[in-house]
Amino acid sequence: MKETENILEVTNVCKKLKNFELQQVSFSLKRGYIMGFIGPNGAGKSTTIRCMMGLSHIDSGNIKLFNNDFHTNMKALKQNIGFVYDQNVFFEDLTVEKNKKVISMYYDQWDDKAFYDYIEKFDVPLSTPVKSLSKGTAMKFALAVALSHNAELIIMDEPTSGLDPIFRKELLEVLLEVIQDANKAIFFSTHNISDLEHIADYITFIFDGNVQFCKETETVLDEYVIVKGPKSLQELVEVHCPLSTKLTSLGFEAFMKKEQLASLNTNLEFKIERPSLEDIMYNLVKSKKR
Numbered sequence: 001m002k003e004t005e006n007i008l009e010v011t012n013v014c015k016k017l018k019n020f021e022l023q024q025v026s027f028s029l030k031r032g033y034i035m036g037f038i039g040p041n042g043a044g045k046s047t048t049i050r051c052m053m054g055l056s057h058i059d060s061g062n063i064k065l066f067n068n069d070f071h072t073n074m075k076a077l078k079q080n081i082g083f084v085y086d087q088n089v090f091f092e093d094l095t096v097e098k099n100k101k102v103i104s105m106y107y108d109q110w111d112d113k114a115f116y117d118y119i120e121k122f123d124v125p126l127s128t129p130v131k132s133l134s135k136g137t138a139m140k141f142a143l144a145v146a147l148s149h150n151a152e153l154i155i156m157d158e159p160t161s162g163l164d165p166i167f168r169k170e171l172l173e174v175l176l177e178v179i180q181d182a183n184k185a186i187f188f189s190t191h192n193i194s195d196l197e198h199i200a201d202y203i204t205f206i207f208d209g210n211v212q213f214c215k216e217t218e219t220v221l222d223e224y225v226i227v228k229g230p231k232s233l234q235e236l237v238e239v240h241c242p243l244s245t246k247l248t249s250l251g252f253e254a255f256m257k258k259e260q261l262a263s264l265n266t267n268l269e270f271k272i273e274r275p276s277l278e279d280i281m282y283n284l285v286k287s288k289k290r
């Protein structure tokens with residue numbers, strides 16, 4: 001069935017750069033879903049996205065877009081991708097309006113009405129040269145372009161960077177509107193992890209060029225706990241190899257897998273908290289760096 005087919009499939013992708021390597025990177029995204037791509041600085045998010053977009057060649061592995069091998073007919077496939085890149089790709093000296101004129105010629109399914117609606121909604125000045133736009137406004141223009149040619153797959157590299165918190169929320173609402181069409185899918189990298197809790201169906205977490213997991217957001221949120229208790233709890237908890245621990249002014253805290261809790265047998269009083277996605281990423285990165 002079309003709605004459940006993979007729109008994006010990255011399989012065992014390897015790419016070696018001078019001091020960095022993507023190692024057997026694999027994940028997939030189905031139509032109708034939003035995936036957040038997270039990882040610390042330098043983890044390989046942009047490199048992976050560049051490979052997905054055919055902007056960097058891969059050493060081995062395979063990337064399928066719309067069930068087609070990416071290297072066959074990438075030009076045609078790109079018509080169906082709304083891409084937001086982490087660098088300015090527009091004609092800097094031309095105004096927003098003139099940029100639109102040039103860009104719209106490239107897309108067979110360009111939708112002028114959608115574009116002007118987004119421009120108005122996002123408050124982007126049409127007669128300003130792109131080089132004079134603020135970082136956030138340039139990003140809004142890039143988003144308007146990506147959303148205005150009826151693309152089925154939206155791929156964005158840090159689309160919320162440089163955006164104020166209010167517009168970030170508005171953008172998340174726009175993305176939720178876009179995904180109402182079950183044939184579409186959205187993949188984006190971000191450091192604003194708390195945003196993902198509200199909109200991402202799936203999370204792919206990459207660290208040092210290796211995908212650590214690609215899971216449903218709810219599954220990730222359900223997998224870990226934060227245990228808080230008196231300092232005397234430390235010894236007991238550490239037997240169960242928590243992923244990270246810390247002493248606080250109030251006592252002891254441990255971040256661990258929920259399943260490890262079952263074997264924690266104590267009369268000491270402790271509290272169990274559900275971590276946020278941000279807590280999870282912070283603690284996982286910390287545990288990997290140890």
Ligand SMILES: Nc1ncnc2c1ncn2[C@@H]1O[C@H](COP(=O)(O)OP(=O)(O)OP(=O)(O)O)[C@@H](O)[C@H]1O
Pocket residue numbers: 017018019020039040041042043044045046047048
């Ligand atoms: N063209 C290149 N040549 C050599 N090394 C590169 C090149 N592009 C990126 N790298 C290196 O690859 C690693 C991964 O970079 P990448 O930009 O993919 O990370 P990222 O997860 O997107 O990071 P950030 O969150 O900081 O944007 C980094 O160590 C970077 O220095």
